[in-house]
Every structure is written in C-alpha cells, then in structure tokens.
Amino acid sequence: MTSLHKTTSPASEISTAADLLQQWIGLDPSTIGLAAIDRAVRIRMESIGQSSQSDFVALVRSNTMERDRLVEEIVVAESWFFRDVQVFDFVRRFAITLASMPHRTPVRILCVPCAAGEEPYSVAMDLLDAGLSADQFTIDAIDVSQRALERAAQARYSPNAFRNADLAFRDRWFLRERGVCVLNDAVKACVHFFWGNLLDKVFQTQHPSYDIIFCRNLLIYLTSQARWRVEQTLDTLLVPDGLLILGAAEPAILKGEWLPAGAASVFAIRRGVRVADKTISRRHSVPTDTSQPSIRPTTPSVPPAVVNADAAQPHIQASNQTLESVLHEAGVLANSHRYADALAMCHTHETKNGPSPELFFLMGILHQSVGDLDRAEGCFHKTLYLDGFHEEALLSLALLASQRGDTRMAEKYRLSAARAFARKASS
Numbered sequence: 001m002t003s004l005h006k007t008t009s010p011a012s013e014i015s016t017a018a019d020l021l022q023q024w025i026g027l028d029p030s031t032i033g034l035a036a037i038d039r040a041v042r043i044r045m046e047s048i049g050q051s052s053q054s055d056f057v058a059l060v061r062s063n064t065m066e067r068d069r070l071v072e073e074i075v076v077a078e079s080w081f082f083r084d085v086q087v088f089d090f091v092r093r094f095a096i097t098l099a100s101m102p103h104r105t106p107v108r109i110l111c112v113p114c115a116a117g118e119e120p121y122s123v124a125m126d127l128l129d130a131g132l133s134a135d136q137f138t139i140d141a142i143d144v145s146q147r148a149l150e151r152a153a154q155a156r157y158s159p160n161a162f163r164n165a166d167l168a169f170r171d172r173w174f175l176r177e178r179g180v181c182v183l184n185d186a187v188k189a190c191v192h193f194f195w196g197n198l199l200d201k202v203f204q205t206q207h208p209s210y211d212i213i214f215c216r217n218l219l220i221y222l223t224s225q226a227r228w229r230v231e232q233t234l235d236t237l238l239v240p241d242g243l244l245i246l247g248a249a250e251p252a253i254l255k256g257e258w259l260p261a262g263a264a265s266v267f268a269i270r271r272g273v274r275v276a277d278k279t280i281s282r283r284h285s286v287p288t289d290t291s292q293p294s295i296r297p298t299t300p301s302v303p304p305a306v307v308n309a310d311a312a313q314p315h316i317q318a319s320n321q322t323l324e325s326v327l328h329e330a331g332v333l334a335n336s337h338r339y340a341d342a343l344a345m346c347h348t349h350e351t352k353n354g355p356s357p358e359l360f361f362l363m364g365i366l367h368q369s370v371g372d373l374d375r376a377e378g379c380f381h382k383t384l385y386l387d388g389f390h391e392e393a394l395l396s397l398a399l400l401a402s403q404r405g406d407t408r409m410a411e412k413y414r415l416s417a418a419r420a421f422a423r424k425a426s427s
Contacts, residue, residue, distance in 0.1 A: 016057050017041050017070070025071060025144060026199050026226025030407065031398070031414040032074070040073035068146065075145045079115040080163045081170075082122045083216075086328055087245055090261070090268055091212060092126050094243055098211055099136045107137040110210040110237065112198060113218055114141035117152030117191065118161055121183060123214075124190035125173050134190050140207065142196040149193050155183035198230045209239045216267075217247035219254075220395050231256055235271065244269050248361070249396040252368060260334070321349065323356055330362060339370050357387035364396060373400055391420040 018029040018037050050056045060067045098107045111120040120141040174181035219227045246267050261268035326349045333342035346363045364379030377400050383393040398413035
C-alpha cells in the first residue's frame with residue numbers, strides 16, 4: 001500500500017481525497033472543484049509539516065481528528081441573521097400555532113447545518129419577540145464543523161452577520177463590544193449545539209422527532225446518493241405534519257412526495273402521501289394558520305387567473321406595491337400552485353417599477369416549478385446581470401446544467417457560487 005501511494009501522481013491523490021470527502025460527508029466534488037480540495041489538502045499538510053500527499057491521504061484515512069480538520073477546510077460555514085426574512089415570518093406563525101395548542105409539549109426545532117449559529121439564534125430571537133417563553137420551544141443546532149460550533153458558542157459577530165435593512169433586533173438582543181456584537185445570554189440559552197453528520201447511520205437514533213427542520217443550502221453540495229440518504233433522514237426526523245425549510249434551488253431535487261407548505265415562502269415544504277396516484281397533504285393534527293387568509297389551489301378545470309369567490313386572495317395587480325410585498329404575495333400564490341398568477345404579478349411589477357435581482361430570481365424559481373427550464377434559465381441569467389454574486393442564482397444554473405448533462409457548465413457555475421460565498425464571508 002505504501003509503495004503504491006509513492007508512485008501515485010498528485011492529481012490522483014487529490015482525486016482520492018475527493019473520494020474520501022464524498023464518503024464522509026457526501027460532498028459532490030464538482031460543486032466546489034478539485035482546485036478547492038487541493039488547496040484544503042495543502043493547508044492541512046503545511047499545518048502538520050507533511051510534505052507527501054500520499055502520506056497525508058493515508059493519515060486522514062486512519063486518523064479521524066485529521067479527517068475532521070480537513071473537512072473544516074472544505075465546509076463553507078457562511079450565513080447571516082434572518083437570511084430570507086419571509087421564511088422566518090412563516091416559521092414564527094407556524095410555531096405560535098403549535099405552541100397555542102392545549103397540553104402542547106415544547107415546539108422542537110432543528111437547524112442542520114447551523115454554521116456559526118446565525119440561523120438558530122434568529123429563530124430564537126424571533127420566537128421570543130413574538131411572545132413565546134423559552135420553555136415553549138427548544139432548538140437543536142448541528143454542524144459537521146467544530147470550528148463553526150465553537151464560534152456559535154461564543155456568539156460574537158462582526159457586522160457581516162447583519163445584512164438586513166431592519167436591524168432593530170440587533171439593538172434588542174446584542175451588546176456592542178470592541179467592534180463586535182455579543183448575543184444576549186437569554187437567547188444563547190435557547191439553542192443547544194451539537195456536532196453531527198447527517199450521513200452517519202446513528203444520526204437518526206441520537207435525536208427525537210422535530211416539528212420544524214431547517215436544512216438550507218446543504219443538498220446542493222451533495223451527490224445524488226447522499227442527497228437521497230439525507231432526505232430519508234430528514235423525513236424520519238420530521239413529525240407527520242412538520243415543516244421542512246430548504247434553500248431556493250433544493251425543493252426541485254428532492255425525490256420524495258413533498259408539497260409546498262403555503263403562505264409566505266416557496267422554500268417551506270411539508271410531507272405528502274401518495275394515494276391512488278394522487279399526492280395529498282397530511283394535515284391532520286396541526287391547525288391552519290389563522291393569521292393568514294385561506295388560499296385555495298386552482299383546480300385544473302378552472303383557468304389560473306380565476307379566483308374563488310369565497311376565498312380571500314392576494315391582489316394580482318402589483319403596480320403600486322413594494323418589491324417586498326410583491327415577493328411575499330407571489331410566494332403565497334406559488335404555494336397555492338397559482339404559478340401563472342404569481343408570474344403575472346412579477347411581470348406587472350417589473351413593467352411599472354423596473355427589474356430587480358430578487359424579482360428575476362423568484363420568476364426563475366416559478367418557471368422552474370412548472371418545468372419551463374428555458375425561461376427559468378433566462379431569469380437566472382438576468383438575476384446575475386443585476387447581481388453578479390447572487391450565489392443562489394448561480395447554484396440554480398448549476399442544477400439546470402446538470403439536468404441537461406452539461407457537467408462542464410455545472411462545475412463552472414458551482415465554482416462561481418463558491419467564490420460568491422467566499423467573497424461575502426470575507427466582506
């Protein structure tokens with residue numbers, strides 16, 4: 001074995017390291033490129049004074065600590081507080097509905113991966129601001145990166161973690177200390193951090209079921225086999241009427257019977273069940289969110305623009321609405337399968353107020369949802385024209401390229417997305 005490694009080329013050793021990462025964490029090497037893996041390997045080799053790549057690969061095979069340190073160099077632990085505000089709006093209403101049920105146990109929430117804690121802490125702040133007490137919910141936050149978990153435990157954040165226009169939450173829950181923001185201990189106490197790997201066979205047995213699971217922007221980095229394993233794990237961990245939150249490009253790559261959760265976000269989905277070749281929603285024990293109007297999906301026999309008279313519907317005309325409200329109401333329409341109406345709302349707003357990357361991105365997701373991949377691709381390109389570092393548009397284009405079988409372009413888009421992530425993380 002030793003002599004074989006000595007005769008192997010460096011390129012082959014990097015490929016071997018990529019294969020090991022694929023086995024350990026399900027990483028699809030094409031999503032970040034072999035150059036990034038090569039860089040991570042070299043960083044670890046220099047840190048331990050190792051000059052032979054073959055010897056280093058042999059080391060990470062046998063030494064779990066060094067394996068985890070290599071994973072540290074690969075994992076992109078980049079996030080910010082209240083990323084995609086509309087998602088948190090829906091999760092808050094969903095959690096309040098659950099918490100208000102008689103004899104209800106604490107609402108259980110999982111964030112995996114959790115990066116440096118921005119997402120689970122956002123959930124905790126939001127629920128506390130909504131009036132829930134700390135004993136009405138519990139949040140588990142899990143990541144494969146020990147370094148990210150250490151940063152999360154410290155809960156000290158630079159200005160880069162605060163990217164939203166409304167930063168009132170920062171004044172309520174953080175103290176300024178020498179250029180960083182330190183999180184309030186009351187929020188920290190609501191979140192429990194653990195190391196974990198979704199691909200571990202014991203992961204499911206180590207954690208009880210959850211009412212809400214955040215798993216955003218992980219699946220897009222995994223191989224198809226690893227995605228399916230993670231999806232099965234999430235399906236097992238989610239209660240029958242639970243809520244699963246994914247990244248923008250991820251619902252389309254799931255294999256199971258999942259349905260839009262409705263209201264507020266096209267990225268919130270719930271489990272469906274296949275009965276007589278029809279997918280129906282499993283909504284038995286969780287009450288309908290009464291804070292939002294009831295919206296009925298349009299039936300196939302009724303044109304998409306027709307509105308049921310007895311159901312409150314969003315306004316289709318968007319000429320006088322803000323971009324934020326258009327994105328919100330278009331999401332409501334999309335979650336009711338009224339994709340044509342959602343697109344009409346977006347087009348109306350664009351005609352009246354001009355283009356925006358957020359608008360084009362949503363339009364791309366809508367076209368993708370109905371299988372119009374050419375128009376979806378066009379919208380994602382328009383998104384990048386206005387925002388060249390829109391990583392979710394880049395990842396969506398990578399997904400479309402993979403579906404076409406164009407692996408070269410898929411890797412190019414994924415590398416660009418990785419650079420966009422790195423650029424935002426360093427800014």
